[in-house]
Amino acid sequence: TVLGIPFDGQSSYLRGAAEAPGKIREALACESSNSWTETGVNLGAKGVYEDCGDLALAGADVFAVIENAVGELISKGRRPVSLGGDHSITYPIMTAVGKKHSALTIFHFDAHPDLYDEFEGNRFSHACPFARIMEAGLAGRLVQIGIRTLNQHQREQAERFGVEVLEMRSLPAHQALKAAGPAYISFDMDALDPAYAPGVSHREPGGMSVREAIAHLHAIQAEIVAADLVEYNPLRDISGTTATVAAKILKEILGKMIAG
Numbered sequence: 001t002v003l004g005i006p007f008d009g010q011s012s013y014l015r016g017a018a019e020a021p022g023k024i025r026e027a028l029a030c031e032s033s034n035s036w037t038e039t040g041v042n043l044g045a046k047g048v049y050e051d052c053g054d055l056a057l058a059g060a061d062v063f064a065v066i067e068n069a070v071g072e073l074i075s076k077g078r079r080p081v082s083l084g085g086d087h088s089i090t091y092p093i094m095t096a097v098g099k100k101h102s103a104l105t106i107f108h109f110d111a112h113p114d115l116y117d118e119f120e121g122n123r124f125s126h127a128c129p130f131a132r133i134m135e136a137g138l139a140g141r142l143v144q145i146g147i148r149t150l151n152q153h154q155r156e157q158a159e160r161f162g163v164e165v166l167e168m169r170s171l172p173a174h175q176a177l178k179a180a181g182p183a184y185i186s187f188d189m190d191a192l193d194p195a196y197a198p199g200v201s202h203r204e205p206g207g208m209s210v211r212e213a214i215a216h217l218h219a220i221q222a223e224i225v226a227a228d229l230v231e232y233n234p235l236r237d238i239s240g241t242t243a244t245v246a247a248k249i250l251k252e253i254l255g256k257m258i259a260g
């Protein structure tokens, strides 16, 4: 079940990610490509997945609304795939997912570890979600892929939480992407090199090609119970390029979840 979360209120640098869900859907439906994933799943077939639209967040307690919505989908046996939004949304999502699935493995694609204890005085910033998640014991394992911005504080945080950091400079790391139990995929679009995905708030050179990202997604061996795709910023995009890339990543995540 695809769920749009149009929220960028915890972005530290630029707004715009709130406009992503609609743009990603548009790119996914675009007739320039067909509805089949590379792994042979037809996302255009009836009932293969559902889209429950965007959350209404105006004036709401945003994190509570996200947690409730995701919790409700999970209680119905659905596997939510959330479209952000900035990366702060992963904390309330995981609060709901972690209640249902204990000892979960998170496969986190990102240029940034997002492990700050606080960022500019804000503990719920998009720079902090994985610190909150690990503190709350919402995941058994955190595996980060594509990281290339570690500073001393975040190195210490990674050590403190036992994070398995697969830095960009040491990829590929296909063999490391195995989990015995249920798993969650959190995909920050800035894991990709800005040459492939300029439509992000924090462009960090030296990142993954779209092909490398898809190869790592395909290499995951685990039962994926939920996922998110975050930090696409349409205001920074060039000719919709990044929307197309986000839709492609979404497609392969959905295909992976459907085909098992």
Ligand code: MN
Residues within 6 Å of the ligand: 087, 110, 112, 114, 126, 188, 231
């Ligand atoms: Mn992030």
Ligand code: MN
Residues within 6 Å of the ligand: 110, 111, 112, 188, 190, 191, 202, 231
């Ligand atoms: Mn990032």
